[in-house]
Structure formats: C-alpha cells, structure tokens
Amino acid sequence: MNLNQLRFVRETVRQNFNLSAAALVLFTSQPGVSKAIIELEEELGIQIFVRHGKRIKTLTEPGRVMLPIIERLLIEADNLRRVGAEFSSKQSGDLVIATTHTQARYTLPPVVKQFTQLFPHVHLSLMQGTPRQIAQMVLNGDADLAIATEAISETEGLISVPCFQWQHAIVMPLEHPLLNILGTPPDLSGKRMTLEALARFPLVTYHTDFSGRRRIDAAFATRNLTPDIVLDAIDADVIKTYVLAGLGVGIVAGIAIDPLGQPGLVSVPAGHLFGNNVTHAAVKRGNVLRGYVYHLITLLAPEFDQQLLERLFTTHQPASNYQL
Numbered sequence: 001m002n003l004n005q006l007r008f009v010r011e012t013v014r015q016n017f018n019l020s021a022a023a024l025v026l027f028t029s030q031p032g033v034s035k036a037i038i039e040l041e042e043e044l045g046i047q048i049f050v051r052h053g054k055r056i057k058t059l060t061e062p063g064r065v066m067l068p069i070i071e072r073l074l075i076e077a078d079n080l081r082r083v084g085a086e087f088s089s090k091q092s093g094d095l096v097i098a099t100t101h102t103q104a105r106y107t108l109p110p111v112v113k114q115f116t117q118l119f120p121h122v123h124l125s126l127m128q129g130t131p132r133q134i135a136q137m138v139l140n141g142d143a144d145l146a147i148a149t150e151a152i153s154e155t156e157g158l159i160s161v162p163c164f165q166w167q168h169a170i171v172m173p174l175e176h177p178l179l180n181i182l183g184t185p186p187d188l189s190g191k192r193m194t195l196e197a198l199a200r201f202p203l204v205t206y207h208t209d210f211s212g213r214r215r216i217d218a219a220f221a222t223r224n225l226t227p228d229i230v231l232d233a234i235d236a237d238v239i240k241t242y243v244l245a246g247l248g249v250g251i252v253a254g255i256a257i258d259p260l261g262q263p264g265l266v267s268v269p270a271g272h273l274f275g276n277n278v279t280h281a282a283v284k285r286g287n288v289l290r291g292y293v294y295h296l297i298t299l300l301a302p303e304f305d306q307q308l309l310e311r312l313f314t315t316h317q318p319a320s321n322y323q324l
Contacts, residue, residue, distance in 0.1 A: 008033045010070055046062040095122055098146045107147075107279070131149070148279065167276060170193060170198070171262075178201055191272065211236070230247060240256075
C-alpha cells in the first residue's frame with residue numbers, strides 16, 4: 001500500500017468514477033490508475049469499486065467505509081510535509097488563496113501588499129470563483145485558504161472565522177430620478193432611501209451566490225416587494241458599467257465603492273436597507289497550517305491573534321461566539 005494508490009482512489013471518486021479524468025488531474029495514465037487501484041484491492045482483499053466491465057460505477061460498501069479513512073491518511077501525509085516545511089523554512093513556501101472577484105479586487109490588495117513585505121519569500125497565488133467553488137478548492141486541497149462572504153462558513157469540512165463586516169451601497173447615474181428622494185442638495189448618507197423607492201426602478205446587482213444577494217432578496221421579500229432585477233453579475237465593476245450605460249440602479253458591496261468617487265455615478269450607503277454582511281476566512285478541517293497562513297488571517301481579522309486561531313482550528317471550536 002502506498003500514498004499514490006490512495007490518491008488514485010480519492011481522485012476517482014472526486015471525478016465521478018471517471019478513471020481518465022482522474023488520471024488527467026493526477027498527471028498520469030488511465031491504465032496506471034486502474035492497475036494501482038486493482039493492486040490495492042488485491043492487497044486488502046476487498047473490492048473498493050463496483051465495476052461494469054472495465055467501467056467503474058460506484059463505491060462498494062467496504063469502499064464507502066474506507067473513503068473517509070483514505071481522506072484522513074492523505075490529510076495527515078500533507079500535514080507531515082507542512083510541519084517539515086515550517087521547521088525547515090518558516091519564511092518561505094507557497095500560499096494559495098481562493099476568493100471571489102470582489103475580495104480579490106477590493107479587499108485583498110492592501111493585505112497582500114503588507115503580507116509580501118513581511119514574507120517576501122512566500123509565493124502567493126490567487127484563485128477566483130463562486131463561494132461554493134472556492135470552498136471546494138480548499139476541500140480538495142487545491143487552495144490553502146478561502147475568503148468569501150457566502151457559503152464557506154456553512155460548508156461542512158471547513159473551519160471559518162469572521163474577518164470584517166461590510167454593507168451594500170446603491171449606485172446610480174447623475175441626474176437619475178431616484179436622486180429626487182435624497183433631497184436638494186442630495187443627502188448622500190442614504191437615510192432617505194427606501195426599498196419601496198428602489199423597487200420602482202430596474203435594478204442591477206449580484207448573482208444569487210455572491211456578495212450578500214440573499215440579504216437583498218430577503219429585504220424585498222419581507223416588505224412584499226418584487227424588485228425588477230434586469231441583470232445580475234458576479235463582478236461589481238460589471239454592475240457599475242451597466243449602471244453607467246443606463247440599464248438600471250445598481251446595488252453593490254460598499255467595499256467596491258471608490259472613496260474618491262466614480263465619474264458619472266452617485267453612491268449612497270444602503271446598510272439600513274440590507275443589513276450587515278460578514279466576510280469569512282476558512283481552512284480545511286484537520287489541516288496543519290504554516291505560520292504565515294495564520295499571519296495573513298490576522299491581517300484580515302485583527303481581532304484574532306495566532307494563538308487564538310491555532311486553538312480554534314486545532315480544537316475545532318466554533319468561531320461564532322466571536323462577534324465583530
């Protein structure tokens with residue numbers, strides 16, 4: 001029995017029992033994967049997979065029992081490598097961050113700049129996707145850390161901590177009739193803005209999986225209003241572009257608003273309409289983390305120091321008791 005055989009089993013399951021796809025992910029050949037799995041089955045004296053001819057269909061009952069054990073063994077093998085790397089080279093290594101466009105574009109630049117000044121020999125990679133996709137990247141071991149607002153704090157197998165709160169903002173073109181609600185001169189605090197007023201105009205906002213969209217939908221539903229969302233997108237810059245084009249009024253994350261303003265647009269806070277959103281950082285349950293991973297999280301969430309994070313992650317304590 002060897003670790004490669006275990007990796008082949010795990011990846012075959014991840015690729016929906018497609019040996020060719022598993023071989024492609026693992027940079028090897030399909031016959032090599034098939035042979036290694038058969039050899040493992042012969043060594044253990046059981047069948048791990050149900051086969052129909054040469055095709056694998058699903059896991060056998062012993063295979064279903066073995067799969068979580070295989071996963072734990074591979075996690076611990078990776079942990080051994082991380083421990084070795086931590087003690088041999090604390091200041092160098094790799095860190096893969098999976099995050100959404102909004103976080104990568106607006107939140108992370110100053111954090112990454114500070115991090116690279118502290119750890120110039122750590123190679124950073126940013127992977128972007130939907131919250132569910134980035135959660136899966138961490139679960140699969142393709143990323144070390146997930147940063148997002150939705151999904152990751154609710155994903156089984158991840159441990160998350162709250163980093164910071166943010167609120168939505170409303171953006172509209174200059175001279176838009178909705179500005180009349182703000183008075184003359186316009187009250188840019190947003191306090192006069194109402195859901196009823198917003199519901200009278202076409203809206204442009206996030207896709208349902210992104211940036212607090214669930215809170216937006218829930219706010220309108222609570223008031224028995226049906227907003228006319230004419231376009232949704234995953235990117236605040238795209239939303240603002242279509243607002244400028246006259247498609248509708250935009251609802252974006254407040255962190256995506258340039259404090260110096262954007263030509264042609266007016267923005268007002270909308271926290272009183274849609275509430276607070278919390279961005280989380282999450283790691284895979286059971287993973288040993290390099291010291292610089294903890295340090296990056298503390299840059300995002302200064303309320304947590306490394307000692308507290310280590311206690312939360314190693315004892316699997318919920319971070320829900322820590323309010324921002």
